[in-house]
Amino acid sequence: MPLELVDVGALPNEEQEYLWTINFGPQHPATHTTLRLLLTLDGEDVIKAVPDIGYLHSGFEKLGEDLTFNQYVTIVDRMNYISPMANEIAWFHVVEKLLGIELTPRCKYLRTIFAELMRLHDHLLNVGTAALDLGAFTAFLYAFYQRELIYDLCEHASGQRFHTSYLRVGGLTYDVDDAWIRQLRSFLDGFMKAHNDVSRLLNRNRIFVERTKGIGVLTKEDAINLSCTGPIARASGVVRDLRKDEPYLAYGELRDAFQVVCAEEGDCYARYLLRMEEMLESLKIIRAALENLPSGPVNVSVEGKEVLPEKNATYRSIEGLIQHFELIMTNRGFKAPVDELYGAIESPNGELGFYLVSDGSDRSYRCRTRPPSFIHFAVFPHLIVGHQLSDVVAILGSLNIIAAELDR
């Protein structure tokens, strides 16, 4: 079907006969997922870019109106599947805010550790593939080896490598054991070497630097006006990080353990450097959280009738069985307040929020996701204008667009 090229501004001159239109995607190795760009070219210069999205739209928000709070976690996992647990943490952050549940200290710290592992996860992928698209293959391999180790940690804790579905309302599916802590410590010890390797390969790599420095410059005013958050806004000098500004989980207590990384240039290179530095800060948070990890229960007390009992209790005690049924049976379940609220966390990609409308039942009446990828992709047409065709992959890589989250 024809698409009109009327997105941002008019074409600069009237003689358009020599302009080329190039279709980029939806299947292209540098889009990594399914998204499409209509590029208008003057020689090699991009004059205009019109994104066309929706190829992966699968109605997640409609499904959220049909599934209970605990069931919807399996769908939330599949939004930004690069860092699945960050989505779970955002979802339950909002659900628990709605239900008024205060988590146990151990759960807060464990969720914080997982949130930061997911940040490493996401940034490693982004740095690795951005470098891969620009021709630096080795850094990609180093990054992906570390991602495998994070997958192993997820598997050990939750039983799943990819779509973990690890969180529950009021806690986690399982507590972690000592072997997991040892595994995490050995991962942290090995991570610095990989980080050094990647930095040494890329930071002063002439090809990489020349293809990213000064490319896709986003000014601070534009970043705010275009609703950018997370690494992209911080690379443009917007000093905003929900972990510091609106502390959730254990970030309030770990406030002194980390700093917010910012840059001023706002180009692709700044976004790359910022992500590399943020990984080091994440490492500090994980170490601090691990040192201060409280003991005690990981779930809130069963008396509140909000958390699913442990499987052992469900099978072996009558109280556990009753409690399980109370939450699972169709005419029972949570008693949520009839109201609506917006809540957000700092996901690796930016502010990941949910606007949750509750009609008093155990499922949401409406659960709007504020997907950072969607909002950042809208910035792309502004960034690419004036650059060349080969810069498309550099900018696309630095924005970290995850199509599953883009389209939901």
Place this chain on the structure above:
Amino acid sequence: MNHEATLAKLRDRLGAEAVSISEFRDNTRVVVPARDVLAALECLKNECGFDFLVDITAVDYLHYPDAKDRFGVVWCLLNTATGERLVVKTFLNEPDLNLPSAYGLWKGANWMEREVFDMFGIRFEGHPDLRRILMPELFTAYPLRKDYPLRGRGERHNFPVITRAES
């Protein structure tokens, strides 16, 4: 977070009876009539420092308990200097599903408004390019409305397959 200064300015601009304020957990919500939305958003952006548009979304209150209006449209705003958050909300009823676009205030509203239009059929006047964004152009329904069934109306099976020759 103290919203008194902001709310006082909003009352000055729109009149005290036009603005109703409610709070839930840490959210402060301002409900304004649909005709005053643009004035309220302008006041909040230009006079109260809400320079950041977090999100625009809509809710269909068809089956909601005790709901009087069909649609609610929500703007989540943020003041990046102070960290103050505010939720602006308005209600709409059929057949007049038109609202002024916030694109002139925040460029970030572009795709958010397109998504609301795509999913709920609410039109934003003054939007530069109000097309469907996630659903195909030929789609006729608004899928996030509550009268649209969860499993669809068979569009998927009846959708014309585009062959390579005619694409």
